[in-house]
Each structure stands twice: as C-alpha cells, then as structure tokens.
Amino acid sequence: MEAATAPTDEQLMQAFATGDAAAFESLYDRHALGLWRFVQRSAHNPALADDLVQDVWFKLVQQAPQYQVRARFRTWLFTLAHHRLVDHWRTHKPHASLDAETEDGAALADLLAAASGFGPERRLESREQAQALLDALAELPAPQREAFLLQAEGGLSLDEIAQTTGVNLQTAKSRLRYARNRLRETLEAFA
Numbered sequence: 559m560e561a562a563t564a565p566t567d568e569q570l571m572q573a574f575a576t577g578d579a580a581a582f583e584s585l586y587d588r589h590a591l592g593l594w595r596f597v598q599r600s601a602h603n604p605a606l607a608d609d610l611v612q613d614v615w616f617k618l619v620q621q622a623p624q625y626q627v628r629a630r631f632r633t634w635l636f637t638l639a640h641h642r643l644v645d646h647w648r649t650h651k652p653h654a655s656l657d658a659e660t661e662d663g664a665a666l667a668d669l670l671a672a673a674s675g676f677g678p679e680r681r682l683e684s685r686e687q688a689q690a691l692l693d694a695l696a697e698l699p700a701p702q703r704e705a706f707l708l709q710a711e712g713g714l715s716l717d718e719i720a721q722t723t724g725v726n727l728q729t730a731k732s733r734l735r736y737a738r739n740r741l742r743e744t745l746e747a748f749a
Contacts, residue, residue, distance in 0.1 A: 690744065
C-alpha cells in the first residue's frame with residue numbers, strides 16, 4: 559500500500575485561496591516559527607516581531623485570492639516579511655536592544671543557550687556563545703544580516719534570497735559570504 563504524500567506548500571496555498579481554512583492552518587504550522595524568528599532577529603524586539611508577523615499573515619490572507627505559483631511558497635512568504643520589515647524601517651528608527659527581555663523575562667541570549675541538562679559551566683559557556691552570536695548578528699550590516707537570516711531561519715536558497723531582497727544572485731551570494739565570514743571570525747574564540 560502506498561503512503562499518501564503531504565501536500566506541498568503551494569498546493570496548500572492554492573487550497574486556502576479557494577476557501578480551505580485547514581490548508582491555512584497547515585501552512586501556519588509549517589512556517590510560523592521560522593517566519594517569527596526571521597522577523598524577530600531582524601527587528602530585535604519580540605513584541606514588534608509579533609506585530610509585524612501578524613501583518614505578514616494578514617497580507618497573505620488578503621492576497622490569497624490572487625495567489626499564483628510563481629516561486630516556492632516559502633520564498634513568497636519571506637518576501638512578504640521582507641517588504642513588511644522595509645516598510646516598518648522606513649517609518650521607524652531601530653531602537654531595540656539585544657539585551658531586551660522576552661515576554662517571559664528571559665534575555666534573548668538565554669533562548670539560544672544550552673539546555674538545562676548541562677552542568678553550570680557548560681550552560682555559562684553556551685550562554686556566552688549565544689550572546690556573542692546575537693551581538694555578531696547585530697553588528698552585521700543590515701543587508702548581510704538579512705541574507706544570513708533568510709537562509710538560516712527561512713531556509714531560502716541563494717536564488718530565493720536574491721529574489722526576496724530584489725538583488726542579483728552575485729550580490730546575494732556576496733552578502734551571505736561576507737556575513738558568514740564575519741560571524742566565523744567573531745565566534746572563533748568559542749571553537
């Protein structure tokens with residue numbers, strides 16, 4: 559007996575466009591965390607990320623009736639997020655800190671630190687490494703940070719990063735290479 563294959567994101571979006579609410583739930587379940595992490599790490603503010611991501615999902619719902627498969631759904635979704643971030647930064651200046659606490663009171667670095675099953679020394683080292691990564695990400699020029707986060711959090715290919723950000727493939731490739739090199743240099747102390 560042949561196992562049923564799960565519908566693709568594109569098929570789910572087309573089903574949602576015709577009124578299938580369960581298809582939207584599946585898309586949301588698949589992409590909510592990665593999308594939120596991309597926006598949050600770009601905005602450096604969990605509350606702002608919540609608002610912006612909500613706007614992205616709302617925009618997706620608005621555009622559903624006109625949806626046509628022209629690229630991977632994930633690319634389209636992260637393009638919506640990219641445009642929402644650009645719109646936000648046009649009207650607001652960045653002012654959030656990486657030291658800001660999340661809604662549950664944890665520092666952002668704590669979210670990246672090792673699980674509590676490790677001993678105190680390992681947890682401290684992991685927390686320091688997580689904070690160093692967040693600091694290094696914050697120090698990257700915005701285009702490099704965005705390219706890195708689109709790949710790391712969005713799982714986008716170089717072609718998709720170029721398409722999402724509106725640059726050519728070589729520019730996207732360079733931004734990603736510079737971001738990786740700079741992060742590698744910054745984090746060498748933890749190797």
